[in-house]
Amino acid sequence: MKNKTVSIAVLMACHNRKALTLRILAQLEEAAARHGDLQTTTFLVDDASSDGTADEVSRQFPNVALVAGSGSLFWSRGMVLAFKTARTVRQDWDYYLLLNDDLDLDVNAFATVIRDCHAHNATNATIMVGLVRGPDGEVTYGGFARQSRRRPMQVSRVSVRQSEVAPADTFNANFVVLPASLMEALGGLDPAFHHAYGDIDIGFRAKALNARILVHGKSVGITPNHPEPPRPASALSRFLQRAGTMPRKPDGFRQYAVFMWRHGCWWMFPLYAAKYAFKSSCRLIYRKLKARMT
Numbered sequence: 283m284k285n286k287t288v289s290i291a292v293l294m295a296c297h298n299r300k301a302l303t304l305r306i307l308a309q310l311e312e313a314a315a316r317h318g319d320l321q322t323t324t325f326l327v328d329d330a331s332s333d334g335t336a337d338e339v340s341r342q343f344p345n346v347a348l349v350a351g352s353g354s355l356f357w358s359r360g361m362v363l364a365f366k367t368a369r370t371v372r373q374d375w376d377y378y379l380l381l382n383d384d385l386d387l388d389v390n391a392f393a394t395v396i397r398d399c400h401a402h403n404a405t406n407a408t409i410m411v412g413l414v415r416g417p418d419g420e421v422t423y424g425g426f427a428r429q430s431r432r433r434p435m436q437v438s439r440v441s442v443r444q445s446e447v448a449p450a451d452t453f454n455a456n457f458v459v460l461p462a463s464l465m466e467a468l469g470g471l472d473p474a475f476h477h478a479y480g481d482i483d484i485g486f487r488a489k490a491l492n493a494r495i496l497v498h499g500k501s502v503g504i505t506p507n508h509p510e511p512p513r514p515a516s517a518l519s520r521f522l523q524r525a526g527t528m529p530r531k532p533d534g535f536r537q538y539a540v541f542m543w544r545h546g547c548w549w550m551f552p553l554y555a556a557k558y559a560f561k562s563s564c565r566l567i568y569r570k571l572k573a574r575m576t
Contacts, residue, residue: 288400290459291368292324292379295351295360300335303383307343313389320396322379325368327351327360347371358471358480361455365470375462376400380455380481385414386504387457395498398447399459407464408494409485411450412457412502413442422507423457425450425497426482434486434545440497447496452485457502464493472540479541486545535562 292310296303307324314322324346328336330353339348349367351360361380368375377396391412399410414423426437428451442448458481468487471480485495535558542554 287319287321288376288396289372289374290320290322290377290379290396291372291375291462292322292381293361293364293368294324294381294383295327295329295355295357295364296331296335296383297329297351297356297360298331298333298335299383300331300333300338303335304338304342306381306383306385306387307339307346309387309389309392311343313387313392316389317393320393323347323368323371325349325364325371327355327364327367329353329355329360356477358475358477359473361471361480362473365465369466377462378460378465380458380460382456382505384505385456385502388501388503391500391502394500395457395502396459398498399461402447402494402496403461406494407461407492408496409453409461409464409488410447410459411453411495411497412459413498413500414454414456414503414505415501416506417504420507422505423454425453425495426485427451428486432547432550434542435482437482442497442499444499444501446499448499450485450495450497451489452482453495453497455481455484456505460488464488464491467491474540475537479537483541483544 294306303326307326310322310324314320326339326346327349328339329351336348336350339346347367349363351363355363365378368378377399379396395410395412399408402408402410411425413421416422421439421441425440425448427440428434429436429438437452440448440450468484468491471484475483489495538558539555543551546554
């Protein structure tokens with residue numbers, strides 16, 4: 283990568299997390315200043331934030347391509363819009379970086395992961411997933427290995443040593459570097475999904491195109507895991523809470539159906555639909571029980 287500038291379109295979506303959004307933009311600016319061989323342009327979709335995010339981004343970071351969302355895009359469709367905008371600005375990017383604004387970025391790891399991704403792409407189309415840890419050092423986001431074709435939502439987290447890389451089947455898109463040719467062949471994230479399925483889906487679709495997905499052992503930064511809901515006292519309530527666990531709104535049955543039809547076994551689709559209905563019923567009953575107890 284010496285003597286060659288690599289162009290990277292950074293794709294982000296945000297909503298009402300002004301402090302976090304400003305932090306990651308400042309860290310990207312610092313990374314660009316430190317590592318001159320990495321030429322980054324950030325495309326940020328602000329999905330109608332009410333906390334002044336857009337105004338502050340425009341004031342502090344005038345070089346960021348700020349795109350106004352409708353307020354109903356959510357993460358996945360916000361990333362779709364960011365990708366479309368990047369494509370209209372330039373047709374010859376080297377890489378796209380899918381980045382979450384709540385990541386507390388390590389600017390040196392940022393460069394290491396992208397450079398290693400570039401080296402791997404010399405031999406085969408490779409997606410590089412940056413490992414994200416929580417404040418306690420435990421992995422919170424990264425890559426996943428698929429367990430079964432019949433159960434596409436059953437995945438296990440890929441573990442990897444710090445100085446190595448490990449293969450994966452899909453990923454959380456907190457920090458993911460994709461070669462531009464592959465991203466464009468995939469068409470970016472699918473607008474069929476609002477939020478929860480978009481990153482897992484594009485990982486599976488990339489594998490279907492024989493792309494290689496590697497998880498980098500060097501942590502790219504810190505993001506706390508989403509807190510677990512409080513554990514109910516009664517056994518029935520615990521069962522209903524556990525059985526009813528699935529992606530919440532805005533992702534409903536339509537998004538679930540698209541995902542399972544695409545990545546599961548078509549002949550098992552009636553079972554998938556029945557499982558969704560069962561989980562929905564458990565969640566509804568749990569909410570009613572919880573309301574009675576409060």
